[in-house]
Amino acid sequence: MASRALIIANSRYDDDHFAVLPAAAADAAELAKVLGDPNIGGFSVDTLVDVEQRPAMRALESFFTQARSEDLLLLHLSLHGWKDLRNRLYFVMRDTERDYPGSTAIPADTIGTWMGESRSRRIVVMLDCCYSGAFTMNTQRRDAGAPGVDVAEPFAGNGRVVLTASTALQYAHEGDRDVRYSRAPAQPSVFTSAVVNGLRDGSADLDGDGLVSVDELYDYVHERVRRRIAGQTPTLSVDNAQGTIYLARSPRHDDVDRLAEMRSAVVDVQPWKRMGSLHLVQQLLGSVREPTRDAAQAALLGLIADQDREVARRARKLWHDRGLGEIPTARGLRPSRPAAHQPNATHEPPVGIDFGTTNSAIGLFQGDDVWLVPNAEGALTTPSMVAITSEGDILVGTAAKRQVITNPDYTARSAKIKLGTGWDITRGDLRLTAEDVAERILARLRADAETYIGGPLGVAVLTVPANFDLDQRAALVEAADRAGLRVRRVINEPTAAALTYGLNREADTNVLVFDLGGGTIDVSLINIGEGVVEVRATCGDNHLGGDDWDGRIVQHLVRRALDTHGVDLTHDMTAMQRLQEAAETAKIELSSTTTTAINLPHLGSTDFPLHLDETLTREEFEDMTRDLLERCRRPVERAIRDAHIQHSELDQVILTGGATRMPAIGELVRQLTGGKQPYRGLIPEGIVTGAALQSGIISHAIPDTLLLDVTSASLGFESHDGTVEKVIHRNTTIPARRTVIVGTSVDSQTAMTLNVVEGEEETASDNRTLAVLELSDLPPHPRRTPLIDVVLDIDANSVLCVTARELRGDTRQLHSRAQELQQARELGYWVTLEELEVQYLTGRVWSTPVNRSSSAKAVALVRSPRWQTLRGLTPLAWEPSEP
Structure with missing residues (x-):
């Protein structure tokens, strides 16, 4: 398969009846550069500039007649066109004489004949000349302006696509009219420049799949030309072209490499190559681009319909493993393949x-x-698993998963949901917490x-x-x-x-x-x-989560073993792990089938062979998990x-x-x-x-x-009656910062506790405690005196920072400030010391320097089981100076 392009551009003419076209040669050079770029077009390009008739005829005949059946041919003409009195079309070469077009110009009929003799059925012609509007097919014609003269005969045939510069340009024929005024010389550059720009920077890749098709290029050029010149409307004509014809790749799109490789592999004649393409399909189904995912899904549908049974079976399995639902009756077409390139890795x-x-x-x-x-x-x-072997080795991932049945007690799974709970496993001198397991997997x-x-x-x-x-x-x-x-x-x-x-x-x-x-x-x-x-x-x-659905199948199988064989497997860890694996497999199979078989020979350590052979239907599975579904x-x-x-x-x-x-x-x-x-x-x-x-x-x-x-949960403080005063409510956009004024709940109160909680319950004890600040030896104040300005600041990572600042001044001033900050909100009943901050991410507790002349003392505790190092901190003491 090859992509070949022939560009003929004539900017000057010996016959002064034909105006000079200064943009033609420059645009042709740019187009040749883009089409020849292996990262964009990948065409083998021949360019003829200001060529005479005979060399152009030889090049055109060779271009079409020597092509192979799988070749993609692109012919681009940027020059003058000419019609005689019988409406026959000619392309003007440098030595063409207006009075003798039949012998000095190239007839369009001749090009049409060579195209018909070509074995290629993928031929694209781009005409950027005065009379391109006349070269329109009477099949599947798309234009936005008035139709030109229809001359379909020159390019009739299978697999022909013609993209013309305009339907609105004036055309001329032999007569008294001076053809030099039929068109401004720079007009062809508008069309060709649009083609070049769309291919060069990938702008013509309108669907974002990394490839530029003829249809996309037409839509892009049509819009660009229409904006530049009023009334100039390019035309696309198609005559029985089978499938999508891609001209180039978008240089902005890294997926195109894998798309190109995938498109080639899924249509390869070798079944093993089509089978191997499933790996690429799987990767592209995970692309961030929806067009790429759609292209991969279409390719997968084509493989599902493959005549090779093993290819089709594996394709169906991938479809169901991806959870793509029911397989559509209509199969996707397998796309054709452009060339590929390797992306550059980012440092x-x-x-x-x-x-x-x-x-x-x-x-x-x-x-x-x-x-x-x-x-x-x-x-x-x-796999998110870590195992400790009997030799004291630590296995991670797939190796740990293989230990699930033989080493269940020391294989950590589902550590994610155990983070922050104090859970661990210990074997000999090795102890792994949930955080340790996460560290190993992430490493x-x-x-x-x-x-x-x-x-x-x-x-x-x-x-x-x-x-x-x-x-x-x-x-x-x-x-x-x-x-x-x-x-x-x-x-x-x-x-x-x-x-x-x-x-x-x-x-x-x-x-x-x-x-x-x-x-x-x-x-x-x-x-x-x-x-x-x-x-x-x-x-x-x-x-x-999905583990709960697996658990219901395990419970069902345990009951079946007890009812059928009189054996309770709940205390046999090896048997339970085998049941767990079988349950997960059954759940997956029931996502694509209505019935699954569970066959577990030699299950359990009993005096007689215990063989479990069960059939589970999707209806039974959904019945036993209906309450889990309702929780969703x-x-x-x-x-x-x-x-x-x-x-x-x-x-x-x-x-x-x-x-x-x-x-x-x-x-x-x-x-x-x-x-x-x-x-x-x-x-x-x-x-x-x-x-x-x-x-x-x-x-x-x-x-x-x-x-x-x-925020996923509300944050607040425990009040004196055990309820929660919420400061930052759930679903608040983060980062967020909230301030609250707190004070004493009884007269002459000298000790207070600030309990920071997270959760939605009204009672503090029913929520999670984040931090507790216990304060003693406070100067006595009247009841409900606002003393402390507390700030809860949560950043974009949901990292919470609590800052408390002591208010100074007389009672009336403090009340005034409280009303201003809280907007008449009822005063709270919490207190802490000046400039105390808790950074929750690292578990650190510290204070900023303050003046020292008071006996106030505070003890900071974090009740989370994670922060063991914070327990029993030495009391932090400050001595604020007189105001």
């Missing part, structure tokens, strides 16, 4: 990391897209990425469930820091998915993202438009309610997270969103690609994009 590229409950992934932001990094085993995801991802690019990584962005509390976020950041990652931002998983979906969208769009992973569920309602991704509301459940309702309904929008205002519903592959989830979300059909194109890479995109934004590689996230 220290920014990265995004999805640390998942079940699997984790890392993506590099390079060029203007995200490349997922394969691990040592070649997979794009790494493995970093090592894989650095090996992949051959150098260090840039800044990193982590994703977390939207409902993660501050302690869990801080624990993950701490683990990433220990793993050697430079974390610059933590974003919510649904927000990351929305960023992937809406990065290049300009129209204002309301998107609901439903993210159901292995251990958590998150729902966010996000507004996208004009470079801003704004989270309107978020809700979730940190104790509901609340986050969706609350997110929509908190965002204050109606179902009719939702533009898109996105499913992400591996567990959303279950058909019942898609149906529930469709019902809860007013019948909106969910979009599944971001499963499963949508989160990691969104994180990588955010790293690109932070690194200024993606301009003019702003992400506005929200």
Whole structure:
């Protein structure tokens, strides 16, 4: 397969009846440069400038008649055209004489004959001359102006595409009229320059898939020419061209390399190459560009219809593994292949990391897209598991997953949902906390990425469930820091998915993202438009995920073993791990089939062989998990309610997270969103690609994009009666800063406690305590005297900083300031010392220097089980001077 181009440009003529066209030669040189660029057109280009008739005739005849059947031919003519009195068309060469066109010019009929004799059925002709408007097909003709004279005969035939400069240009024929005034000399450059610009900078890639088709080039040139010259309207004529004809690649689009390779592989005659193309298809299905994902999905549909049964089987498996729903009856066409080039790697590229409950992934932001990094085993995801062997070795990822059955007690899984809880596993002298497990997994991802690019990584962005509390976020950041990652931002998983979906969208769009992973569920309602991704509301459940659906199948199988064989397997760890794996497999299979078989021979340590052979239907599975499905309702309904929008205002519903592959989830979300059909194109890479995109934004590689996230939980203080005074409410856009004035609850009070809590419950004890400040030896004050100005400041990473400042002055002045700051809000009952700050991310507690002349003392405690080093701090003492 070859792409060949012939450009004929005549700027000067021996016969002075034909005006000089100074732009023709220059435009032809630019067009030849673009078409010949291996990163854009990849054509083999021959250019003839100011050529005489006979050499041009030989070049044209050779160009068409020597072409092979698979070749793409492009002929570009930039010169004068001429019609005789019988309306026969000629192309004017340098030595053409107006009075003898039949013998000195090139007849259009002759070119048409050579085209008909050519074996190629992919021929594109671009005419930039006075009479190009006359060369129009009577089939599939597209123009925006008045039709020119229809001369279809010269280019009739299969596979012909003609792109002409204008239908509105005046044409001339032999007569008294001076043809030098039929057209201004610079007019052809408007058309050819538009073609060059559209191909050179990729502007003609209108659908963003990285390739420029003839149709896209026509639409682009049509608009550019129309803006430059009123009434000049290019025309596109097509005569039985089969499939899409691509002329070039967009140099701005890194995906085009893999798209080109994929398009070639999926149509290869060798079945093993088509089978190998599935790896590329899988990668491109995770692209941040919707056109790229659509192209990969169309290619996958073509492979599903492959005549080779093994190719089709693997393609169907990939379709269902991706959670793309039912396979459409109509199959996608396999696209043709342009040439490819290798992208340039970015030095220290920014990265995004999805640390998942079940699997984790890392993506590099390079060029203007995200490349997922394969691990040592070649997979794009790494199991989120760490195991301690009997020899004291620590295994991470796939190696640890192999230990699940044989070494279940010392294999850590689902560590993500245990962050910040004090959970650990100990074997001998080795002790691993949830943070240690996270560190090992993140370090493995970093090592894989650095090996992949051959150098260090840039800044990193982590994703977390939207409902993660501050302690869990801080624990993950701490683990990433220990793993050697430079974390610059933590974003919510649904927000990351929305960023992937809406990065290049300009129209204002309301998107609901439903993210159901292995251990958590998150729902966010996000507004996208004009470079801003704004989270309107978020809700979730940190104790509901795909593992719970697996657990119901495990419970079902345990009951079947007890009922059928009289054996209780709940205390047999090896058997339970096998059941767990079988349950996960069954759940996945029931996402694409209605029945699955579970066959587990020699299960359990019993006196007789215990063989479990069960059949589970999708209906049975949905019945046993109906209550779990119902729990998914609340986050969706609350997110929509908190965002204050109606179902009719939702533009898109996105499913992400591996567990959303279950058909019942898609149906529930469709019902809860007013019948909106969910979009599944971001499963499963949508989160990691969104994180990588955010790293690109932070690194200024993606301009003019702003992400506005929200708090997932309310923050406040415990009041004297045990209730919570909320200061920052959930779904508040961050960064956010709030101030509250606090005071004493009884007369002459000398000791107070400031309890910072996180949560939605009315009672403080039902929420999570973030920090406790216990103060003693306070100067006595009357009841309800406002003493302290407390500021809660939460940054874009949901990192909380609490600052308290002592108010000075008489009681009336303090009351006045309190009313001013709180706008007549009822005074609180909390107190602390001047300039005390708590930085929650690192767990540090310190004070700024103050004057010393008072006996006030304070003890700072952090009740989170993470911050063991803060327990039993020496009391901090200040002695403020007299005012």
